[in-house]
Amino acid sequence: MTTQQALEELLSEIRVIHGDGDIPLHRPVFAGNERRYLVECIDSNFVSSVGARVTEFEQRVAAYTGCAHAVAVVNGTAALHVALRLAGVRRNDEVLTQALTFVATCNALAYIEAHAVFVDVDRDTLGLSPSALGSWLRTNAERRAGGTYNRSTGCRIAACVPMHTFGHPCRIEEIQSLCAEWGIPLIEDAAESLGSKVGDRHTGSFGLMGTLSFNGNKVITTGGGGMILTNDPARAARAKHLTTTAKRPHAWEFFHDEVGYNYRLPNLNAALGCAQMEMLPSMLRVKAGIAERYATACERLGIHYVKAPPGAASWLHSIVLDDESQRDWFLKVSNERKIMTRPIWRLMSSLPAFAKCQNDGLANSNWLEQRVVNIPSSVPDHIARTLTP
Ligand SMILES: *Cc1c(COP(=O)(O)O)cnc(C)c1O
Numbered sequence: 001m002t003t004q005q006a007l008e009e010l011l012s013e014i015r016v017i018h019g020d021g022d023i024p025l026h027r028p029v030f031a032g033n034e035r036r037y038l039v040e041c042i043d044s045n046f047v048s049s050v051g052a053r054v055t056e057f058e059q060r061v062a063a064y065t066g067c068a069h070a071v072a073v074v075n076g077t078a079a080l081h082v083a084l085r086l087a088g089v090r091r092n093d094e095v096l097t098q099a100l101t102f103v104a105t106c107n108a109l110a111y112i113e114a115h116a117v118f119v120d121v122d123r124d125t126l127g128l129s130p131s132a133l134g135s136w137l138r139t140n141a142e143r144r145a146g147g148t149y150n151r152s153t154g155c156r157i158a159a160c161v162p163m164h165t166f167g168h169p170c171r172i173e174e175i176q177s178l179c180a181e182w183g184i185p186l187i188e189d190a191a192e193s194l195g196s197k198v199g200d201r202h203t204g205s206f207g208l209m210g211t212l213s214f215n216g217n218k219v220i221t222t223g224g225g226g227m228i229l230t231n232d233p234a235r236a237a238r239a240k241h242l243t244t245t246a247k248r249p250h251a252w253e254f255f256h257d258e259v260g261y262n263y264r265l266p267n268l269n270a271a272l273g274c275a276q277m278e279m280l281p282s283m284l285r286v287k288a289g290i291a292e293r294y295a296t297a298c299e300r301l302g303i304h305y306v307k308a309p310p311g312a313a314s315w316l317h318s319i320v321l322d323d324e325s326q327r328d329w330f331l332k333v334s335n336e337r338k339i340m341t342r343p344i345w346r347l348m349s350s351l352p353a354f355a356k357c358q359n360d361g362l363a364n365s366n367w368l369e370q371r372v373v374n375i376p377s378s379v380p381d382h383i384a385r386t387l388t389p
Helices: 002-018 034-044 054-066 074-085 104-111 130-140 172-181 233-243 269-303 324-337 363-371
Strands: 067-074 093-097 115-119 139-142 147-150 156-163 187-189 209-213 226-230 317-320 372-375
Touching: 002 269, 002 324, 034 269, 054 067, 054 093, 054 226, 054 269, 067 074, 067 233, 074 104, 074 156, 074 187, 074 209, 074 226, 074 233, 093 104, 104 115, 104 156, 115 130, 130 139, 147 156, 156 172, 156 187, 226 233, 269 317, 324 363, 324 372, 363 372
Parallel strands: 093 115, 093 156, 187 209
Antiparallel strands: 067 226, 139 147, 209 226, 317 372
């Protein structure tokens, strides 16, 4: 069988799994108490910035991820922005991160006028590579009083932000020890990895802070939303303060003790989040079943399917094709047949806003950029209909 024939077979298998009609890449499923909680929320009049669902949603996510604190915010980009600020990132600092990520990771540090330094990813995890990180640090960094500095730019290296691509954890324990060794605060962009653990610890709980996203295409959704995870009570309190206009609590007075953000998650969105959290385990079970079917089909067809390690959940399923021209052929054929597929992101180092940032050559990132394609990853309609809270 030629690779093209194998890919044609994969498209047939995708049809069998997801059914007829247009197949989206990742669409939300509202099979639980979503409607009920939204109506209750509207009936209560607490649809906006005050309401009990926000606290409940935070508690549910904290309990699920095993983090002491979770602070709900308006989206995942805002969560990253505030987490970076609370890690002490300031203007002209540098932040070590991956070029193979969604643009939000880099936008958040650019809001602070910090600079990204792009370090390569591992080919198997698609996430920040500890060996590339270690070698970049040994070559370029030095510890001085007050922090770790980039020898060539003189800038302080204020944070490291690995991302768990498509839900697959990067080698976070090794990254964590490197960050500890070099005294660099670790912030995990766990926007895509709700439900993924390394050992018995949830992604997003290894760093000083972790962030989640509940955008419409993520594992679960609140319409738009995000969460800051941390075990540090002082940072959690400050995250809440800063994201709610920095208003000092008072029965009637408006006193704001610094420039804050209006980053709070409305109660309406949090109500949706509470219902979605109830559905999360069953949705993850269905998604794991789909992953099994993709893995089996790809093994039979000789296609490279990116497997999630044990304990991890694939948010988006992905395959690695032989080269760019095969990738482009597959994207064209699949999308023409209303089977939505997408290439992995263009590297951040190729975007105008980040083209001047330092990088380490990004060999694996470039290799993956040309070859990785996401295939349909939703809970299929006919299964979604059978789910109950
Ligand atoms: C979705 C996502 C975010 C956050 O996105 P929002 O749309 O702002 O919620 C951040 N980083 C990554 C890698 C993402 O995929």
